[in-house]
Amino acid sequence: MVKTYKISVIPGDGIGPEVAEAAITVLNAVQDAVPSLNLEFIEVEAGLKFIDKYGTNLPAHSLEIIEETNACLKGPVTTPEEPGSPRSVAVTLRTYFDLYANVRPCKTLPKVPSLHPDIDMVVVRENTEGLYVGKEFEVVPGIGIALRIITSKGCERIARFAFNLAMKRRKLLTYVHKANILKITDTIFKNAIFKVAEDFPEVELDERRVDAMAMQLIKRPEFFDVIVTTNLFGDVISDEAAQTVGGLGVAPGANIGDNFGMFEPIHGSAPKYTGMNKVNPTATILASKIMLEYLGEEKAAKKIENAVIDVLKEGKVLTYDLGGTAKTFEMAKAIAGKVIQQ
Numbered sequence: 413m414v415k416t417y418k419i420s421v422i423p424g425d426g427i428g429p430e431v432a433e434a435a436i437t438v439l440n441a442v443q444d445a446v447p448s449l450n451l452e453f454i455e456v457e458a459g460l461k462f463i464d465k466y467g468t469n470l471p472a473h474s475l476e477i478i479e480e481t482n483a484c485l486k487g488p489v490t491t492p493e494e495p496g497s498p499r500s501v502a503v504t505l506r507t508y509f510d511l512y513a514n515v516r517p518c519k520t521l522p523k524v525p526s527l528h529p530d531i532d533m534v535v536v537r538e539n540t541e542g543l544y545v546g547k548e549f550e551v552v553p554g555i556g557i558a559l560r561i562i563t564s565k566g567c568e569r570i571a572r573f574a575f576n577l578a579m580k581r582r583k584l585l586t587y588v589h590k591a592n593i594l595k596i597t598d599t600i601f602k603n604a605i606f607k608v609a610e611d612f613p614e615v616e617l618d619e620r621r622v623d624a625m626a627m628q629l630i631k632r633p634e635f636f637d638v639i640v641t642t643n644l645f646g647d648v649i650s651d652e653a654a655q656t657v658g659g660l661g662v663a664p665g666a667n668i669g670d671n672f673g674m675f676e677p678i679h680g681s682a683p684k685y686t687g688m689n690k691v692n693p694t695a696t697i698l699a700s701k702i703m704l705e706y707l708g709e710e711k712a713a714k715k716i717e718n719a720v721i722d723v724l725k726e727g728k729v730l731t732y733d734l735g736g737t738a739k740t741f742e743m744a745k746a747i748a749g750k751v752i753q754q
Contacts, residue, residue, distance in 0.1 A: 416450040417707055420481040422474075422501065425459045426681030427691045427740075428487030434693030434744035435485060435700040438716060441748035442704070446712045454481060458501050460490040469498045475508060483703050486676040487696065490683060499546055502667070505674050506539045511667035512566065513573045514539040515702070516650040516678055518633075522725040524658035524734060531657050533636040534577060537646025538570040539667060544643045562597040562642065567604030573668075574640035575612040581637050586618040588625045588641035588649060601642055622649070629653055654678060661692030661733045664699035668706065675703040689739040692731040694720060697747060719750035 421436070423429040436453060443449050456474045463469050469489070478484050484505070491500035498504075505511065514537040520526040547559040571587075578585040587605045591598035609617060618636075620628060622645045629636070629649070633656040641649060654663035660679035667674040677695030685691050697720060704713035723729055729746035730736025738746070 414448055414450050415709075416452060417483065418452045418454060418481040419703075420454050420456045420478040420484045422456050422458045422484065422486040422489065424487030424501075424681060425461060425490040426488065426683040426686045428459070428489060428681055430687075430689060430740050431677060431691065431693045431696040432485065432487035434740055435696040437741070437744045438697050438719070438748045438751060439700050441751040442712045442715055445715055445751050445754065446709075449709055449712050456484075458486075458489065460492065463492070463498065470501050470504050478505070478509075483672070483707060484674040485696075485700055485703060486674055488677060488679060488681040490681045502674075502676065503544055503546070506667055509669055509672040509674070510540065511669040511672065511674055512538065512540045512569055513666075513668045514646060514650075515577075515666040515668060516646075516653070516663065517702075518650075518653040518657045518663060520657050521662055522721055523727050523730075524662060524724060526658055527630065527656045528632075528634040530634045533633065533653060534581070534638050535646055535650040535653050536570065536574040536577060536638060536640045537650060538566060538640075538642050540643075541566045542643030544647075560594070560597055560644075562600050564600055564604055567601045567642075568608055571604050571608040571640060572611075574638055575608055575615055578615045578638040579612065583615045584618060584637040585615050586620055586625075586636055586639045588620050588622050588639060588645055590622050590645070592621065598642070605640070625649060626652060629656060633657075650678060659733060660695060661731070662694045662698070664695050664697075664702055666699065666702045666706065673703065673706045675699040675706070689741060690732060691740055692733050693740050693744050697744065715751050715754055716747075718754060719747045722750045723747050 423432045456477050458470045458474050489501040516535045520531045541561050543560050545561050550556045589598040629652050663678045665678040701713045701716035723746045729738045729743050
């Protein structure tokens, strides 16, 4: 029986359209290799280039389209930084669909520079609270206040997500905070960890303060398994974790809620490389692999993972950041070819 999934696609800005197309090239190969899988791609308008047209980077009609799909594959989008400008597309989607779990796996890959040969960790970042709620005020000129909103409910559900993930892996959960300074908000986070931990006696707890965590990721990244933390800390830590296994070009991300999922590379739109067909598409391709896992298509997802590993092992078709000379679409086609060969 053929299973059909509607996938909303946000090409994004800068290099976004290129890496999104690269991922779709691989997903089309997966459909050829797995006849029971049918993916219907629906392109959605979102990004910096639509602000002049709609007054926003994520118009209402785009949200309506996304709501009717099974998952969203998103390329990187440029976020304006000026006060009063629209929120980032990613943050808006996370809030709108309550995608409270940001999941960023970091794993040593063949022939990709890594701080250790056996790194395999996942950063689980709370995705809807903290400073990213965007509640900022200028009390008087030159004095601004930003609210860091932390709730027991938000912390408990991200803790439960992380514990469940840890149970499927090495049963080691590192929780990261700064409660010695943020004594109220981060104590709420810690208390949520302890409360949920009662339901997971098999999981070993490992405590780190965020500054020490930044150091330990460099010192012994191979130690960590599942790492859970609040929104801003998770954003910073996950980028550092990605660098331990080769950088943002190989780092996928997932945004998951109870009823929807959005999948993207964790890197930005890199506007200086726009249209150059130069950047590494692996992060977006691996994000599409996580999307298939989310949809329950484990066999199809495994084909993408195996194909990426095969191409990296061969070392013949690599982009500049991996020491090669291949173009974005050359690497995508090489991975797609490996999918078909399996």
